[in-house]
Amino acid sequence: MQILEQQKMPAPDPPAVESKGWRGQFNLLRWFSLGSFLIIAGVALGLGYISTRFVVEESIERDSMLTAQFIQAIGDAEVRHAGITTTRTMGEMLDPRQENAYPDVNPESRAASRIEFLDHVEHLPDILLATVYALDRTVVWSTNPELIGVRIEDDDELDESFEMKEAVSTSYHEIDEERPEQKLLREPQYLFIENYIPMFNADRSKVIAMVEIYKEPVDLVERIQRGFKAIWLATVLGGAVIYLALFWIVRRAAMLLQSQQKQLINNETFAALGEMSSAVAHSLRNPLANIRSSAELAQEIASQSAQKNIGDIINQVDRMSRWVRELLVSLRPMNDDYETVDLVMALDDTLSAFDALIKRSGVEVRFTPQSCPPIVSQQVLLTQILNSLFANALEAMPKGGVLSIDIDSPQPGHVRMTLNDTGKGMTKQQQQMAFKPFFTTKQGGLGVGLALVKRIMERFEGSVELTSQEQEGTRVCLNFKVATGGEYGAQHTAGRG
Template sequence: MQILEQHQVPASPKPPPAAEGIGLRGQFNLLRWFSLGSFLIIAGVALALGYISTRFVVQESIERDSMLTAQFVQAIGAAEIRHASINPNRTIGEMLDPREDNAYPDVSAQARASSRGEFLDHVEHLPDLLLATVYAQDRTVVWSTNPELIGVRIEDDEELDESFEMKEPVSTSYHEIDEERPEQRLLREPEYLFIENYIPMFNADKSKVIAMVEIYKEPVDLVARIQRGFKTTWFATLLGGAAIYFGLFWIVWRAAKLLESQQKQLINNETFVALGEMSSAVAHSLRNPLANIRSSAELAQEVASHGAQKNIGDIINQVDRMSRWVRELLVSLRPMNEDQETVDLVLAIDDTLCAFEALIKRCGVEVRFTPMACTPVVSQQVLLTQILNSLFANALEAMPKGGVLSIEIESQHPGHLRMTLSDTGKGMSRQQQQMVFKPFFTTKQGGLGVGLALVKRIMERFDGSVELASQEQEGTRVSLNFKVATGEDHGAQHSTGRG
């Protein structure tokens, strides 16, 4: 159906200052800034949490392994003392320094050597061992799996000194061998992570550390578990961060769309408010003069000569056009009633065709419409009549030299009904189609530009929609998608009469 005639486009009304301010403030792109800001924040938090979590996993795993190693070595020492039938008041720590063999006369040399040999043999065969070393109190190496270290005195070793002074096991993890530390002469190159354990060995009353066992080990199984923990932690961190980011992005995207829609609606409302008082006053002021002009013209037409009757008829037609213009203006400015009715669409179309019968004949337009039984739709009788009057009037104006007006009704997906109105008029350009639903946009000489804007507003008010397709010189088609009345809607006011 042709809605716009091909005339010069009048300038659209300038939005009020409030609307202009809204437009300027609307330049801030909430979605873009949120996307960037939230990505940086969430990525930073996720990386920090991932790093802290992985460090915690490594630290806890190493400390746990070191504690078990220390307990195991100390347990071996206690077992060897019992196995060699040595005085239980003695400890394996007192047996480890060969230079002190004569310091304990209550322990035989054979028992001392036997317990020491068995203990060191167990230490040497610990799983994942890289290097094992025993230090005397003066930090001299008295035994090592690397013979080159035996007899070497280690100085300035903070971890070794700390373990002697604090009387507690000390553990440190490394990824590379420190060439400057002479005690790190490992028997083989570690592949990934290796751990250094200092295990204090006490005297009988545990008041003094008299020997220190240093063990370098590469816990292959522990390293494998740590690596799996790394992967799991980083994967969970990435997945969680992505879930939070996209969840928040979706919420803000919806909010941005809602704000954009509300902003457009606010601008439209501002425009209507700005023009409301003036337009309403003008419209009400014009109604009575137009009625008087039409009445006078009708009286004059009865007594006028044949030549003058055509001119008087033109006056009446133009008055009717102005009256329709005033009526559309008043309807567009009036707040919409929230009540909905069930309306018989076919009867409403028949009423509109009857109202436009004379104009249809005068324009030489062929109407193609086959009435059919259909489910009532949700709307209001008065507003639906306004929609049909606006669409029919513009369709006929698009075909002043005749054409075909087609009306079709078809069921859409469940709960919806579509009415399609097609004409063979001049059609519209693509640019005009993009602007056609904007309030106060028109290409008709003297047009108001509220017709289709009002149609769209009414249809959306009742959960419907309007679609338009047009081709220049081929015509226009407008589709009205109605919500079908349900049982609850039938319980509301039912309106099917002719208006």
């Protein structure tokens, strides 16, 4: 169906708001997408880093505490096993240079307890290096013989453990070549831990020896790595869910704002043109009526040769009158009063009104009336829609064709009326501009036909769809909402007038 009129009237320039382009206006969705991604990514990375560091530090601290408790418990057990008095501790037994410092302890018992203790230390699981320091920071025993007798200086962690009287632990990923005590028996693969375990005197008032343990806790490292994976997976998924949820909300808001902006622009366009057009239209109605009346009187007394010219005058006056009437209807504010309208009756009335034009154009109408539930609309406005569509369809088929009308129900609560013609069709560009106000390609057309159809359909919660092919025809679908008694019982029902 040829809905666009045939005059090459240029479309009005788009409003300034739309012509500014991407750079000229604030794009909410674009900036939110970028800003929220950076913020959420930053927060997620920060939380992931803090969580992983917490897991590592807590795991290492826990492992160090257990190691220290185990070493100290072994020392106490070996002292008791050797039959040494409870006033002595393993810390006092570790320095072989102090063999004669404790006359109350049997030298053999002292040596036996020390050997047993160091044997347990040497065979700890996951051990890389074990070292025992005397109070003067001299290595008195080590699993690496090269370190025995070496005095360690400027070791802050060793000094801290002696002074604070508590275990100190540090994790490493690489061997520090500048630290002479890190002469490990084998190269660690990933993470290794250094533990300083203080050994006290009997009343725990003084640290008199220090056990240093380097270990590579394979099981702990695996657990830490699994924790890393779980934390980062949860962080990434959580950040993605939050981002997508916020993006969806803002996208809906941006679409709503864009729709409202377009509606505001259309309303402003109609309002601006309405004042001027109403004045022009009202000024034309009376002169047109006078011209038509005068032409009809002249036609009664005119000669045969003048009859055709006078008929052309009347036809053009009628065309101008329809133009004025369409202009006033399109610019008139619509009320929101709903009516239950019989679509089939409205179609019958419109076909009757266009019967003469249909026969004169040689158009075949294919329409089989069938039962149809009442729809939500207004009788006057529905008639305006049908008149506009039928007029344009017939103008698209000046040499005859087929006009098909079908009614069906694509989904519950809705009725669809489809109008097909075999006219000249439309280009893709014309289809894109079809619903723009005041766009027309018809000579003498106003360009409010389809714009008015769309406006009326949307006012009554319906929609209009248009598809067309050049030289094949046009298809227009009107989707109406079915009127129900409970929802529209307060409104009045419109039948055939």
